[in-house]
Amino acid sequence: MSIKKRLLIYIGILGLLAIVVTSLILRDFATTPFPPDLTLAAYEPYTTLVVPQHQIWRPKFPVIDLHSHPQQAESIDEVVQAMDAAGVKAIVDLFGHWGVDGARLERILTAYRLKYPERFIVFTNIDLDKIEAPNDVAEECAKFERAVAMGVKGVKVWKDLGMMERDNTGQLVAIDDPRLDAIWDKIGELKIPVLIHSADPAAFWQPVDLFNERYEELVIGGGWLDSYANSNYPSQEALLSQRENLLKKHPNTIFIGAHMGEMANDLRALGQLFDQYSNFYVDISDRINELGRQPYTARDFFIKYQDRILFGIDLYPETHVYQAYYRFLETKDEYFDYPRHYFKHGRWKIYGIGLPDSVLEKVYYRNAARLLRLNDF
Ligand SMILES: [Zn+2]
Structure with a gap:
């Protein structure tokens, strides 16, 4: 060829x-x-924004974490390591459950006392099954007297009060149920605060659809999270008004609303509650996601109500979570991810509120030390 x-x-x-x-x-x-x-879950855009960023390794002042569940961690030593790495002086273990005749509580207090006497503060819980007979209530009141003598510094109440706990007749026990009155008064008399988790974020009551700002959280978290939209749970409004009634009925008992009192999405309303009830406080645990998307409002709010806000992160101590809280409170960094233990709450970023030192100090430890009467802190 x-x-x-x-x-x-x-x-x-x-x-x-x-x-x-x-x-x-x-x-x-x-x-x-x-x-x-693209699916929604696969969409994870990187930001091209170039702004100053600050890593805050250690807090400017000592920290008391008022909302913690260290028993969820592997060991006490691991917890203390995380606390040391993040500059946390003390944490409140909210699960000092009484057990049989106080045995469980005693065991926890002793374990902490033996190894790390200064680092752990313990709250005990109300037995909500013991509200039917006056005798039970009297017993429960006596329990709190003993618990305080043992070294307990407060009481933790979960959202099952109002949402899940039912009495002998099958009725939900309301947060302001009169059968609990004597117990709240006794706790007030003993001068220990109640950390009370009532309701949940407002979006949990909205339908899980394209308009829900916590859509992914509600869908992915399906197992343990719940949308209350199509259920028999009381409305968020009803629960918050039961709690308000509780504040009104027991002015001598101090209540700390967990997670910004579940009103982080409406700080104006929370401020009104503070103005009306001097026995009401909140912790910031697991809500800097809400606070950090409204930095101007949140900063003003923290300054105005600087004596009513307490530090906490919820779940077990994790160094990087603490550090993200410090970044939010201490810097004016812009548009960064909020910390989370598990999954994302909503598709947004947060901004630091750069608090003045005098306010920061109160939020970090002074307010907690005052309420817990830790005189030498
Ligand atoms: Zn908690």
């Missing part, structure tokens, strides 16, 4: 290949949709 013929064959083959490749590309264009078919 002559060179010319061979060349012609090669050119022919190349031409055919070019036609095949071009047609494949064109076909691809025709079938790949644009914009691409």
Whole structure:
């Protein structure tokens, strides 16, 4: 075969290949949709924003973590390591459950006392099954007297009060149920605060659909989280008004609303509650996601109500979570991720509120030390 013929064959083959490749590309264009078919879960854009960033390794002042569940961690030593790395002086273990005749509580207090006497503060719990008979209530009151003598510094009440706990007749026990009155008064008399978790974020009561700002949290967290939209739970409004009634009925008992009193999305309303009830406080645990998306409002709020806000992170101590809280409270960094133990709450970023030192000090430890009457702190 002559060179010319061979060349012609090669050119022919190349031409055919070019036609095949071009047609494949064109076909691809025709079938790949644009914009691409992204799922919400897969969409994780990187920001191109260039702004100053500060890593706060240690807090400016000592820290008391008022809302903690260290028993969820592997060991006490691990907890103390995380606290040391994050500059946390003391944490409140909210699960000092009484057990049989106080045995469980005694065991926890002793374990902490033996190893780390200064680092752990223990709260005990109300036995909500013991509200039917006056005798039970009297027993429960006596329990709190003993618990305080043992070294307990406060009481923790979970959202099951109002939402899940039912009495002998099958009725939900309301947060302001009169059968609990004597117990709240006794706790007030003993001068220990009650950390009370009532209700949940407002979005949990909205339908889980394209309009819900916590859609992913409610969908992914399906197992233990719940949307209350189509359920028999009382409305958030009803629960918060039961709690308000509790504040009104027991002015001598100090109540600390867990998670910004579940009103972080409406600080104006929370401020009104503070103005009306001097026995009401809140912790910031697990709510800097809400606070950090309204930095101007939140900063003003923290300054105005600087004596009523307490530090806490919820769940078990994790160094990086503490450090993210410090960044939020101490810097004016912009548009960064809020910390989380598990999954994301909502698709937004947060901004630091750069609190003045005098306010920071109160939020970090002074307010807690005052309420817990830790005189030497
Ligand atoms: Zn908690």
